Amino acid sequence: MFGKQKKLKKEMDQELLVRIRKMKYEWESLDTIIEQSIEPSEEGLNDLALVKAKYFYLLREARYRGINALS
Template sequence: MLSSKKIKREEVDEQLLDTIFTLKSEWMNLKSIIERSFEPSEIGLYDLSVAEAKYFFLLREARHRKISALR
């Protein structure tokens, strides 16, 4: 059987915001490394684009759920 425990919307929203902040930090770190590189590798550029896509996807999800860090 499935667990009968319900997850509250506020908990999910908080997890979403935490993930957004973590991904933004990861994206900015990768961007900084790529900008300082003389010849960035294809894998590095790919990782940067994936991190950016994840970040913007979760931002759209937060906007869709109408949540903000400025509560």
């Protein structure tokens, strides 16, 4: 029974790491677009703030789980 729980935890941790990398890529992409824009739209700025908040939330979850997400 404990082996199954460890395997499930490991799978969830890997999924969390994948999501963190995806959010970081999205954040960097949107940030680049916003920086290159002459007059960024309000919607673009809101999307950037939302992706940034999601990214930091996932990082906090990784810290809570005791996994290193930045490597």
